[in-house]
Amino acid sequence: MIGAAVPSVFRGDEIDRRDLKFIRELGSGNFGKVFFGLYRGQTKVAIKTLKPGSMTPSAFLQEAAIMRRYRHDKLVPLYGVCSRGLPLLIITEYMSKGALLNYLRDNPEAQSLTIIDLIDMAAQVASGMAYLERVKLVHRDLAARNCLV
Numbered sequence: 001m002i003g004a005a006v007p008s009v010f011r012g013d014e015i016d017r018r019d020l021k022f023i024r025e026l027g028s029g030n031f032g033k034v035f036f037g038l039y040r041g042q043t044k045v046a047i048k049t050l051k052p053g054s055m056t057p058s059a060f061l062q063e064a065a066i067m068r069r070y071r072h073d074k075l076v077p078l079y080g081v082c083s084r085g086l087p088l089l090i091i092t093e094y095m096s097k098g099a100l101l102n103y104l105r106d107n108p109e110a111q112s113l114t115i116i117d118l119i120d121m122a123a124q125v126a127s128g129m130a131y132l133e134r135v136k137l138v139h140r141d142l143a144a145r146n147c148l149v
Contacts, residue, residue, distance in 0.1 A: 013068060015039070015080035015091055020047060026098070030054055032087065036094060044094040045079060049087045057088055064090045070135055074128035076148055097149035100125075104144070121149075 021038045028034065032051035039045045050060045067078035067090075082089035097103045100121070104110050113121075125147055132139055139146075 013064065013078065013080040014084065015082055015089075017082045017085065017089065020045070020082070020089070020091070022047060031060065039079065039091065043079075044096070046076075046092045046094045048090040048092070050089075052087070057083075060088055060090070066137070067092070070132070070137060072128060072131040074124050074131065095148035099145050100147040100149050101144035103149045 019040050021041065022035045023038065024036050026034045026036050026046065030051075031054050032049040035047045035049070037045050037047045050057065061081060061083060064078055064081045067076075071077065076095060077093050079091040079093065081091065097107065104113075129139075129142065
């Protein structure tokens with residue numbers, strides 16, 4: 001796939017992979033792995049990789065195209081992609097507390113959340129969901145495990 005044609009829509013979002021430093025693995029899924037890293041030595045980022053054979057490169061990059069098109073303060077922002085060379089990468093803002101589900105279940109600081117805190121979290125999720133509904137975008141896997149804190 002090296003040198004494969006990538007839609008020109010990604011060229012403005014292209015990040016030089018030499019500007020990324022992989023620090024630790026955050027998790028994995030059918031698509032590949034997600035790493036915590038640094039962009040240009042200072043910006044904390046999440047780096048999503050495409051595992052060969054898990055999905056087509058165009059389907060993987062379509063996720064980035066959707067993130068690029070739909071921006072909202074309650075959606076994780078896309079920083080860019082690495083579409084030249086392998087593995088393909090999607091770079092987003094790093095959400096330090098991880099998945100909402102794990103945060104609420106496993107994080108000791110979650111034990112001290114008040115009902116006001118929980119309602120605020122629910123309102124933030126609802127705000128992001130309302131935006132997706134307004135732009136007629138169906139997420140298809142909206143769950144606490146896919147909401148990041």
